[in-house]
Amino acid sequence: MGILNDKQLEDIRILQQECEREDFTLKLNWETLRSRNGVNKNDFLHYDGLKLVGFLGLYDFGSKVEMCGMVHPEFRRQGIFTKLLDDAIRSAMERNYKSIILNSPAQSHSGTGFLKQLPCEFAFSEFQMKWSGTELDDYEDAVVRPSRREDEETEIQLDIQCFQFTEKEARDYYQRILHEDTLKTMMIEKDGCPVGKIRVDQSGREAWIYGFSILPEYQGKGLGRKVLKKVVAEQCQLGYDIFLEVEATNEHALRLYESCGFKTIQRQDYYQYKGLQR
Structure with a gap:
């Protein structure tokens, strides 16, 4: 019911390329698109004959859902995205989400213009950063290993304590990413105990870092810096261009990433939808 086939995935990729010619990058979460479990309909497509000209995807996190979509430049102002x-x-309302977040690249004039017409308000911005190839050192003693099923509770607590997930959101998210084949979760150890995690999604020539978190009592001791350097060095050796995302208000994380050679390449803006009426 809700699984994209290979033809649809290819059509979405082609449409994304057409839209991104306007010099911005859409956040379509490809690791999620490729691993839908089919339980719910999360992808909405509009074809003109055999050509895909509109797409919108839902990405759920427990009680909240994010939405991101696009319309081919030649087919805009026809009501396609509104539908x-x-x-x-x-x-989303039938599934009782408590919060709907709409995403648009800051550089997309059509996207931000459309959102201004909706009952929504700006919530936050997120920077997308790319590693610039800076020389890395002093990370050899960082211990990072693949996640195991016995790490489930630690992973859930990290999302609760570091990303303000509710327990339900954290548990639902943990179950969802188990099906994302290209996303690898690694645990960060200190004195033989798991105290953090870092996730890497490899797609094409790109490696994206997600969910980087360390339990609060182990923060501020230099562990995160060493782990980040180690993971970046490993992905670089494998030949990947390396990217990550961080909220614009997280100044501590921004400084850490910049000190390890990451530079901001673009901004994604998020808007809280205010039209939830039941």
């Missing part, structure tokens, strides 16, 4: 959004919001 996709109406269908997506109706689906």
Whole structure:
């Protein structure tokens, strides 16, 4: 019911390329698109004949859902995205999400212009950063290993304590990413105990770092810096371009990433949808 086939995935990729010619990058979460479990309809597509000209995807995190979509430049102002959004919001309301977040690249004039017409308000920005190839050292003693099923509770607590997930959101998210084949979770150890995690999604020539977190009592001791350097060095040796995302308000994380050679390449803006009426 809700699994994208290979033809649809290819159509989405082609449409994304057409839209990104306007010099911005859409956040379509490809690791999620490729690993939908089929339980719910999370992807809404609009075809003109055999050509995909509109797409909108839902990405759920417990009681909240994020939405991101696009319309081919030659097919805008025809009500296509409005219809996709109406269908997506109706689906979200039927599933009783408490919060709907709409995402648009800051550089997308069509995207931000459309959102200004909706009952929504700006919530936060997120920087997308790329590693610049800076020389790295002093990370050899950092201990990072693949996650195991017995790490489940630690992973859940890290999302609760470091990313303010509710327990339900953290447990639902943990179960969802188990199906994302390209996303690898690694645990950070200190004195033989798991105290943090870092996730890497490898796709094409790109490696994206996600969910980097360390338990509060182990923060501020230099462990995160060493782990980040180690993971970046490993991905570099494998030949990947390395990226990550961070909220604009997280100044501590921004300074850490910049000191390890990451530079901001673009901004994604998020808006809270205010039209949830039941």
